Amino acid sequence: MFAKGPSHSTALGPGCAGPPLANPQNFGQAGPGAHEHGSHQPSCGAAPFAVDASMLRSAGSQPHKHTQSPYVTGSSVLGITYAGGVMLASDTLASYGSTKRYKSVQRLVKVNETTVLGAGGEISDLQYILNMLDDLSTEDYCADDGQSLSSQELYSYLSRVMYNRRNKMDPLWNSLLIAGLESGKPFLGSVNMIGVAFSDDHLATGFGSHLARPLFRKKHRPDMSEEEATALIREALEVCYYRDKQSINKFQIAKVTTAGGVSISDAFALPTKWEYQAFVDPTRDAVGVW
Amino acid sequence: MFRNQYDTDVVTWSPQGRIHQVEYAMEAVKQGSTAVALKSNTHVVLATLNRADSELTSSLQKIFKVDDHLGIAASGLISDGRSLCKFMRSECLNHRYVYESAMPVTRLVREVADNAQVCTQRSWKRPYGVGLLVAGHDKSGPRLFYCCPSGNYYEYLAHAIGGRSQAARTYLERKHEEYPDASLDGLIGHALQALDQDFKELDEASLQPYIQALRDAEGGDGGGGADGAAPMES
Amino acid sequence: MLAPPPFRLHTPASVGPANASSDNTRSRPAWSPYDDNGGTCVAVAGSDYCIVAASTRLSTGFSILTRDCSKLFKISEQVYIASAGFQGDVRALQKMLQTRNVMYEHIHRKPMSASALAQLLGNNLYYKRFFPYFTWNLCVGLDPEGKGSVYTYDPVGSFERVGFSCQGSGKDLIQPVLDNQLKAASPLVVPAKDWMSALPLEQAQDLVRDAFVSAGERDIYTGDSVEILTITKDGVNKEILDLKKD
Numbered sequence: 001m002f003a004k005g006p007s008h009s010t011a012l013g014p015g016c017a018g019p020p021l022a023n024p025q026n027f028g029q030a031g032p033g034a035h036e037h038g039s040h041q042p043s044c045g046a047a048p049f050a051v052d053a054s055m056l057r058s059a060g061s062q063p064h065k066h067t068q069s070p071y072v073t074g075s076s077v078l079g080i081t082y083a084g085g086v087m088l089a090s091d092t093l094a095s096y097g098s099t100k101r102y103k104s105v106q107r108l109v110k111v112n113e114t115t116v117l118g119a120g121g122e123i124s125d126l127q128y129i130l131n132m133l134d135d136l137s138t139e140d141y142c143a144d145d146g147q148s149l150s151s152q153e154l155y156s157y158l159s160r161v162m163y164n165r166r167n168k169m170d171p172l173w174n175s176l177l178i179a180g181l182e183s184g185k186p187f188l189g190s191v192n193m194i195g196v197a198f199s200d201d202h203l204a205t206g207f208g209s210h211l212a213r214p215l216f217r218k219k220h221r222p223d224m225s226e227e228e229a230t231a232l233i234r235e236a237l238e239v240c241y242y243r244d245k246q247s248i249n250k251f252q253i254a255k256v257t258t259a260g261g262v263s264i265s266d267a268f269a270l271p272t273k274w275e276y277q278a279f280v281d282p283t284r285d286a287v288g289v290w
Numbered sequence: 291m292f293r294n295q296y297d298t299d300v301v302t303w304s305p306q307g308r309i310h311q312v313e314y315a316m317e318a319v320k321q322g323s324t325a326v327a328l329k330s331n332t333h334v335v336l337a338t339l340n341r342a343d344s345e346l347t348s349s350l351q352k353i354f355k356v357d358d359h360l361g362i363a364a365s366g367l368i369s370d371g372r373s374l375c376k377f378m379r380s381e382c383l384n385h386r387y388v389y390e391s392a393m394p395v396t397r398l399v400r401e402v403a404d405n406a407q408v409c410t411q412r413s414w415k416r417p418y419g420v421g422l423l424v425a426g427h428d429k430s431g432p433r434l435f436y437c438c439p440s441g442n443y444y445e446y447l448a449h450a451i452g453g454r455s456q457a458a459r460t461y462l463e464r465k466h467e468e469y470p471d472a473s474l475d476g477l478i479g480h481a482l483q484a485l486d487q488d489f490k491e492l493d494e495a496s497l498q499p500y501i502q503a504l505r506d507a508e509g510g511d512g513g514g515g516a517d518g519a520a521p522m523e524s
Numbered sequence: 525m526l527a528p529p530p531f532r533l534h535t536p537a538s539v540g541p542a543n544a545s546s547d548n549t550r551s552r553p554a555w556s557p558y559d560d561n562g563g564t565c566v567a568v569a570g571s572d573y574c575i576v577a578a579s580t581r582l583s584t585g586f587s588i589l590t591r592d593c594s595k596l597f598k599i600s601e602q603v604y605i606a607s608a609g610f611q612g613d614v615r616a617l618q619k620m621l622q623t624r625n626v627m628y629e630h631i632h633r634k635p636m637s638a639s640a641l642a643q644l645l646g647n648n649l650y651y652k653r654f655f656p657y658f659t660w661n662l663c664v665g666l667d668p669e670g671k672g673s674v675y676t677y678d679p680v681g682s683f684e685r686v687g688f689s690c691q692g693s694g695k696d697l698i699q700p701v702l703d704n705q706l707k708a709a710s711p712l713v714v715p716a717k718d719w720m721s722a723l724p725l726e727q728a729q730d731l732v733r734d735a736f737v738s739a740g741e742r743d744i745y746t747g748d749s750v751e752i753l754t755i756t757k758d759g760v761n762k763e764i765l766d767l768k769k770d
């Protein structure tokens with residue numbers, strides 16, 4: 001077998017197979033010299049080239065690719081309900097693999113006057129989702145009838161979007177939390193990349209589902225005050241920060257309350273304590289390492 | 291109406307700035323029997339006069355359920371009404387599938403009107419020949435709209451369309467101050483009176499309690515009669 | 525405890541760190557469109573009642589996603605479906621059936637009967653057999669004579685009317701007990717014997733409660749609580765029974 005030539009020629013442009021002009025190559029002909037009798041032989045004596053018909057079939061576009069794994073990702077999002085409101089929290093990091101690539105990405109987003117969205121997973125997919133939600137909000141604005149989608153409607157919509165994309169084997173690589181007020185009552189819902197959707201009065205995605213939810217299960221009450229809720233979510237953020245390698249100490253908290261609507265805090269840092277002996281002098285008991 | 295050279299298709303303006311084909315379609319609405327709708331602060335009521343064409347036939351169904359929160363009454367070309375009803379049902383179902391909620395009445399009416407408008411601007415299409423009274427209930431409360439073949443739509447407190455609807459409109463206008471606070475039975479009473487002021491045609495057994503109550507009250511205040519109809523019962 | 529599905533089910537990949545560096549030798553589990561969210565459904569048909577019950581725990585792997593996610597879905601006043609398995613597919617299936625029932629009601633001015641819905645569900649599962657709904661379903665209601673009817677399915681649409689059935693993660697624990705307690709006649713007996721449960725309603729309800737409490741002891745995907753619906757000609761009675769939360 002001969003190696004396949006490049007699917008894209010720098011000389012001919014995207015969608016056309018063939019050698020670059022300066023360095024003509026034989027690409028997958030059935031043996032040395034096979035092309036000499038073929039119709040591909042240019043009369044000018046240059047190396048033969050051909051247009052790859054299978055590439056042209058898709059009207060000059062690149063073959064469609066599905067997300068096999070995420071590239072730039074956000075970590076956990078936490079959410080709890082409390083008396084008169086609901087609260088989401090996350091850090092502001094977008095990682096590129098193990099690189100802390102973008103440190104000020106807002107992963108909590110106001111969707112409309114009663115709803116916020118928090119997202120973990122692929123950031124570009126999040127931006128695509130936000131574009132879709134913007135379109136919905138624009139539709140509401142243009143209709144000018146004073147109605148907008150409620151948080152539960154957005155939750156249902158997003159669950160269909162995520163499920164439909166998984167059906168196409170082309171998922172949006174996110175875990176989403178939707179928080180808002182549904183006829184005055186706090187609502188908190190979760191949708192993941194394969195369309196599993198459920199709501200609860202405390203939720204967390206990613207690492208948070210292992211680190212934060214046990215805390216929530218122990219300490220959360222639906223009737224807790226905003227101060228108690230804030231304290232609980234800060235505690236949970238701290239635990240996530242200590243144990244989740246892909247997180248940074250820069251957080252935001254989003255609230256939807258019956259009193260004040262949607263508000264998203266400025267980024268803040270939590271006081272942390274790293275003065276454990278093993279942190280201060282990690283090599284004390286391991287002479288020779290550094 | 292008399293014919294002229296500017297009325298053969300829907301894409302030709304008359305020099306007076308009219309589109310005759312659309313106006314003819316509006317006339318078609320008046321060929322149907324009367325349909326009445328009115329609303330209070332809590333309810334909307336639709337009523338149509340279902341007169342059989344002959345002793346040997348049944349009457350046409352002119353009120354259609356679209357969804358649990360929404361129904362229409364049609365006058366004019368009822369087959370067009372059924373087709374629009376089918377469209378509205380599917381829009382409501384789609385909305386329920388995606389958002390798990392009832393479609394807002396205003397949005398659905400807009401969709402229907404946009405559909406009707408397309409038919410007033412394409413040479414190969416025919417405007418709908420039906421007027422729809424759209425009654426529904428959503429987050430904003432009870433709503434009542436009239437959609438006409440021209441693609442216009444209007445919101446009403448009470449309205450009547452179809453043949454001989456002028457009398458009904460006169461009645462509705464005379465009594466309109468009573469509607470917002472009326473009970474459901476009161477609204478039904480008003481609707482029946484608007485349709486047929488001396489109840490000559492309303493011989494349907496299920497209506498008799500209402501009519502009896504109206505006769506008892508005689509002042510025409512409506513007032514309680516039979517048990518209230520459930521939402522969207524057809 | 526779940527019987528292997530008739531198709532390959534990958535372990536789901538989590539939203540984890542991307543290995544975006546040039547190091548391509550580290551392998552990650554392939555993305556899977558499926559998950560198994562567990563859950564158990566039981567239905568028992570009697571001569572004048574039908575019981576359908578389902579646990580409310582939603583799990584993934586060893587994690588509990590929520591303790592209160594209903595697996596029962598009302599199609600109409602007298603007809604319900606109960607579904608365990610992949611919750612994304614469950615929701616899609618429920619929404620589709622609900623929509624189809626509304627369309628049916630518009631045309632026929634009555635809701636679908638249990639048998640009509642049973643056939644519709646079977647057809648739709650079968651239609652998707654090459655990318656199946658990973659759901660284990662029961663379709664439950666009263667038949668035209670007022671007798672309980674239970675239809676039991678596999679994910680690709682084989683179905684059968686039975687007198688009682690159990691589906692989902694606790695199936696292996698509960699089904700044999702039902703077989704024993706409800707004295708199912710062998711399907712091989714000729715002439716065929718009635719498969720309808722002869723138990724009075726209260727005893728059947730007790731059996732269902734015991735079944736869930738027992739399954740909750742051993743099956744990690746069954747717990748938190750169980751919704752038990754009793755459908756009779758007079759209406760539907762709903763009972764919520766708490767199970768162990770461990």
